[in-house]
Amino acid sequence: MHVRQYGLIGLLGLLLGCVSTYDPDLALNARLVVVSGTLTDLPEQQVITLSRSRSGRDSANVSTPISNAVAEVVVNGAETLLLTETQPGTYVLPTGFRGKVGNTYQLRFRTSEGGRYASSEEAMAAVPGIDRAYDQFNPRGPKTNADGLPIPANDVYVDFADPAGTRNFYLWRWRLYETQAWCATCKQGRYVLRDIGPLGSGPIEVIGCVPDSSLSVTNLYDYTCRGNCWDIFYSTSIDVFADSYTNGQPQAGHKVASIPVYQRDPALIVIEQLSLSPNAYRYYKLFADQVQNTGTLADAPPAPISGNVKNQANPAENVVGYFAASSVAVNRYKINRQNVTSTGKFQGLFYAQNGRVPNVEVPKGETEYGKGLPSALCIPSRNRTDQLPPGWNQ
């Protein structure tokens, strides 16, 4: 049997295949208008982005926003809503606008150069609610890279009931809140924060990282958070589903996310279940097949993808991206990580993000700002919040 086992080691090589990075010599030549935007019925600002992606011999990808375009959304072929550019290339619908199931929406815009573009009319379909979200620990979760090793993860599943009598198409996206204990890192410097009023309860003055030339240029000091802080992670992969085989049936065990076990602390995942039109589904499915479901023994050759936006004067111009209208069902699910059983080392979120353990400042003694180690402020951004995420305490 021994000999055979060695043989099997050879065999496993075949079965696993062997993936390594490759340096292709690409002849890039593309100049494309990119449209991105999904109108939803969520009470939040509705955003469309317009940009141009250019790839050429000198650079793989330069993305420039399309500014000063005149953009509008036509509701049910009648009402026209003008969009406002808030940042270059970012256009928002009027405040308070929310999509409505059953309405149709069409995006039109005219660039400053005079190009006229219009999307197809997208009808917002209804979406059933998420009945239940739950997770299972998976010691062999996703790979961060195609040539990497699987890492332990919590696989998050949803159950929902597909409505009978209608064709339904789904898209899932999520954001994940992980508690963050470390809020600042200073390179060749020290974090400075001064209590103005009573210690710990009064107003403070945040000075931030102050350079300290007595430290090495590569020296990094890490500072804990002064209050609650959460890092936010967003889904980056495309997860679509059609009910062609399952129409009208309750669906159980649709995996929406594989969350790496960064730390044993609980985390909150906010799952959004979106409805799609048949064309939007086709677009996202093909897109997913081309950008993420690759590397199998039998890939389909990729082909140009056309979205639903066309140049009115030149239908042959391929516009990338899709203007969609989706109804959204939201589920907030707390991953308590009680089921993490692996012997794997989970060294915390900080380690997962930085690949090192935090380096705590060696206090210099009492300074002009007081003594002891300062803690840092949790500064909100797209990827961080100091506000308790709704659903965290459920």
Place this chain on the structure above:
Amino acid sequence: MNRLYFFCFLLLAQTAVAQSVRTRPLLAGVATPGSAVTLIGGPASTGGPVVLTADPITGAWASLAIAFADGPQTVTVVASSPDSIPTVATLHFSVTARLTVGTPLTEQPIVQDNTVGRKGIPYTLSGTVYDSLTKRPLAGVAVVVDYRKQLTGTTTDADGHYSLRLNLGEHSVVLRLVGYKPERRVVRITGEAETLDVNMESVASQLEEVVVTTQGVDDYVRKPILGVNQLNINTLKKIPSALGEVDLLRGLQLLPGVTSVGEASNGVNIRGGTTDQNLILLDDTPIFNPTHMFGLFSVFPPDVLGTVDLYKGNVPARFGGRAAAVLDVTLRNPDLNKAQLAGGISFVSDRITADIPIVKGKLGILVAGRGAFNDFLLPRISDRLADIRAKFGDGVIKAFWRINDRNTLTATGYYSKDLFQTGLLANLPNVNGTATRYDHQTLNLMARWFRTLSPRADLQTTALYVHYVPTILSPELNSGNVVQLRSSVLQRQVKSALNIALPSQKLEIGLSGVHYQIEPGTLLPGGSTQVNYITTPTENALELALHADYERNLGPNLAVSVGLRYAQFLSLGPSLVRQYRPGEPRDDVSIIDSVRYGAGQVSKTYGGPEPRIGLRYTLGPNASLKVGYNLMRQFLQVVTNTTTPLPTSRWKTSDANIRPQVSQLLTAGYFLNFHSNVYELTVEGYYRSTQHIIDYRPGADFLLQPYPETQLLQGQSRAYGLETMISKKKGELTGWINYTYARTLNQVYEGASVEQNVNGGTWYRANYDRPHTLNASMTIDVDKHNSFGLTFAYSTGRPYTAPTGFVTIDDLQYPYYGERNQARLPDYHRLDFVWNIYNPSMKSRRWEGRWAFTVYNLYGRDNAYSVFFKTENGRTRAYQLQIFAAPIASLAYNFVFK
């Protein structure tokens, strides 16, 4: 090899007139041509070493003017050349008065006195060479000693006798005669005359055993058809194989014109055809999926293969239904006289074969099985392998009944099954499953009645049944239930052919009827509450054909083969046939009508004549020129948009919306046998044009698709190439080397939009377009117990689709593909090695074993199977997928028990 071979001394003396001075005895010999010869000692008059140069051509050297004193002499001769080890010989002789008075001695050494040593003195080796079977003495056998024919070689006389003079020590003796297997012996000359009688084995049976060729010695030159390769099974067993599994499809890829998209390719591409354009027959039954474990091993049971004929040029009119080529594999018949058990073990599989004569000389059966079930060990090796499953098995039962002198009945049953699961295959979409498994099986049954009508005519009638059932399985989360997507192809066929052979003429006429029944897919929920039962309509079709093949010699130089097949295809109901507005994409919007056909109603027919013509013009006894033309129609094809079809890919008959593929092939070739038919040279060029090839709309999905025409596009293909090959068919060293230049280009244009054409309707490279291919295979039969094999394969990397740009959507970067197949993978090359050890105990027993030690990819080339781009966390990275990226050594054991 050491090039010094000078132990072959002639010491000659030549005298002078003067009696008083003992001068000029000639000291002479032979050494490696051009080497430096130094004489030390002896020549008293010079006092130092004499340096000479051996003749650059003959190697002879001579010292003309050296004076020796009377009495015993010792001379040391050192021959050295820059690229080998010097050899040293010491000569003892006595200079005597007789010598000095000058009797010319031309032949004899000066000294024959035993007291002065033995080196340099030849002894006689003689013997007789016989035919091992007839015991007839063999004349003209070349006897070569120490690999140097010109010095000591001889040939046997009319009585098979030979005689040689050899020095002391060990000598290797090789005996060669055309038509016989070379024999090697080692003889030790110890001081007496030695006798060595040798029996040589005739290779009359071995002639066909040798490498690739067509029937017999010079049939390849004579037959008026071209583009035919016969791969000998014994050759196949001797060449290196991956993991010790003898593999027909891998062997075929060493022939010119046969390529694939890579190691995990589910089939081969022949002269620019897709994998499904090859008709693969196993004992007349079609094989719909030719590989196990997703392309890693082929399904043909290696131990019971009989003949393998590959028709890639002229295809006889009895074959039809596929556009590119025919691979006709037969299983050997059971031994009617002797029971025999054979088997083997490799890292991959276990095999067993039994020949069971039931009525001696009349009725026998052959049972063979092969299984690979070792995957249960995978999790023990590594946790990483816990979710891989790979099992396969195949089995054959073949019976042969000689009813009487005029009638025989042959029946074959073949079954093959695979279970396969890996992360390297796509999941079943839109079913919430935890993994995806592939399970496919086929049952092929065939019965043939062969009747001799007269010594010149016979009739063969064959009935066959093939049921291929691929299934995709998707286990549900936290439940024992498995959702299945099952499809099947059922082919039933009856055919009959009458063969008439007249002197210089041959005629075959026949007819055939095929019924196809295809279940394109049924989703079986099992116990699932999530999934609906969904089925797609069953397709029924008939393919009826008549054929005639006629071969005739027209005078001494010209021969012609004319074939005609007439095929009629009928697509049958029940079916709902849609009609689409012409010129628009076929989809739900462009339907203008749909017609329902009842059971058995003909919804569409296609058909037409398929001429097959071959001409041969002989140029002398060993050379010929040939021209051929072929037309073939294909009514059943795989529709899939992957680079290589999955075992579960959908088979689709032609219908009102999918036209049959029609291929025309024009070939011309030059054929030459030379060096007593030991070598064969072939040069063939071809041009092939195919109409209505199948391509796909972006995002095509055929799973449970009732209207596949909405997913596909039809276009045309052209392929051309030049194939050259030299093979050495006989001898200890056999093998071949071939170079092929071949191109395959497709064009698809059904409309202006991105979804209706490929690359804007320009010609683009097919997935398997690999312009340059060089293959070499060599087998060295060292003796009865050892053979070595090396194969080398090189080809241009296959095309793949690389991004033409990147786009940024919401701060995430994605690739954009503007053009199909515009980039190429790195070149592919690989060297494999095998050492076969036959019957290592070297005793003749009823049990004979054979070990095969194989190293696949000897120098560990990282050949890319594919290059792909993946967007991970918002960044696009390029990867290559390799299969067999390291040298893979394996050991296999085979046995025969008689």
